[in-house]
Amino acid sequence: MSKTGTIGDSVFRTILIIFAATIIVIVVAMIAMMVQNSLPTIREFGLGFLTGRRWQPASDIFGALPFIYGTIVSSVIALVLAVPLSLGIAIFLVEQAPQKIARPIAFMVELLAAIPSVVYGLWGIFVLAPFIRSYLGPVLQSYLGWLPLFQGRLTGIGMLTGGMIMALMVTPIVTAVVRDVLEAVSTTQREAALALGATKWETTTIVLGNAASGIAGAVVLGLGRALGETMAVTMVIGNSPQISSSLFEPAYTIASVLAANFAEATDKLYLSALIEMGLVLFLVTFIVNAFAKLLVIRVARRSGAH
């Protein structure tokens, strides 16, 4: 090889390595900066920060539990609603619908993911919240009102509205991953089942069984998205740091307390408390996403071996 070739090669390669390394530098710097800037509250409160129930920035009392509670409960609501819906859509698209119908429908579901979070929030405030206040809420209260979950005042703004709007946003992502996972299951399995006389649905259950860990991965990935969902939830969840058993009551999530208060937090300890919550959210979503990836990869590998 000519000399200019080898020099060119090493220069080219070095430039590309720098670009690739930038991604690692960003994530490392992200962790370092957040740890450094949350040291004041880590020193002051230790682990008590995570279990404290009181949040009074004016008197320097910072307990993150109401936000952790709100984040978990709203995400659970989102998954309870989004997972069956996404499974249904994905099964329909991969196993049932003819290609001609499946393609445009798949595209429309993808468009749901392209709509910005703040737009879901706007729609949530002016369409979903009034709907829950006037229709869904009263119905739930008249049939299930004996449950503490559905007691309390109906304003339309609260935990349930936050969870429902999250469900809409998580659905296209879970659907997309489940579709990929189902498509990765070998066609010979479907043919074998059909040849033995199984009905379409019985064939589908066999496919689902084989794709189980990948579907679990899709659900965990949806959880990761729900935990970090910010704008739409901030706009409809009511932003009140309380732990209430009622889903109609206003609540608060980690992401939404950051969105709503970060710009005004000038006090050093207050800022540190918010950044520490950001750090917690980062670590949790990091672990959840890594776990999801492992589950999805396992399916891809196994079907690759067929």
Place this chain on the structure above:
Amino acid sequence: MSNEAVHNRRKLISMVMTTLTAACAVIAIAILTIILTYIGYKGVAAINWEFLVETPKPVGEGGGIGNAIVGSAIMTLLASLIGLPIGIGAGVYLAEFGDKWFGSTVRFVADTLIGVPSIIVGIFVYTLVVLPMTRQSGFAGSLSLAIIMIPIVARTTEEMIRLVPKSMREGALALGAPQWRVTWNIVLPAAASGIATGAMLSIARISGETAPLLFTALNSRFYNFYVDQPMSSLTVQIYNFATGPFEVEHQMAWAATLILVGLILVINILVRMFTKKKY
């Protein structure tokens, strides 16, 4: 139960389940349609020329989102200038040299960065740029958007380059071309349209981001072309209008949303039309 009864029952279950899964698809399409028609219906009613060029005014005096449109355009452009070269470069590395430990590490970190909530990116840039500069700026906003863009562009670029057949590389190498020429003159042009669609989708994605701009770019009531000053954006403006107390603001929120969603839909549909021919 007779054989035939069992058979009929199994067929019935199968049909019911097919109907249920189809119903799920119908629900999703219905939701999309409801959201889009509502935006169209509310937005068209409030939109006019003055709204597109004016700056925000006190409630009741009209005003518009001209500065927000310009701010969004500047920040999206600057973010693309920072994010696209890094993202595409990293993607080329992953596809062409990324099969060893360093490549897998970058790939894993990129995937986790994609999953990081965008508000965390905002916090990071706040500590990195806003605190030392002691003020919010359009640059800080652009940097946040660029960081969101980089891993997405890197991963789509990698996928697109991996679609280029090995035989093309081998042919060029056999003719005596050095590796960098093969990548630069053969592989990249072959993957260019795929990389471009990935880039377009990432631009659509960042143009809808709000959370990372809230405390990095903040907002501004004026036309501002200097990226060292706080800068308005369509998304932050929508958030402020939507959470404001007045009906006039809500109408403006819908009108601004119509423009934002219209833009994002156009990009998505165009990308879809161009890629449909190829695959």
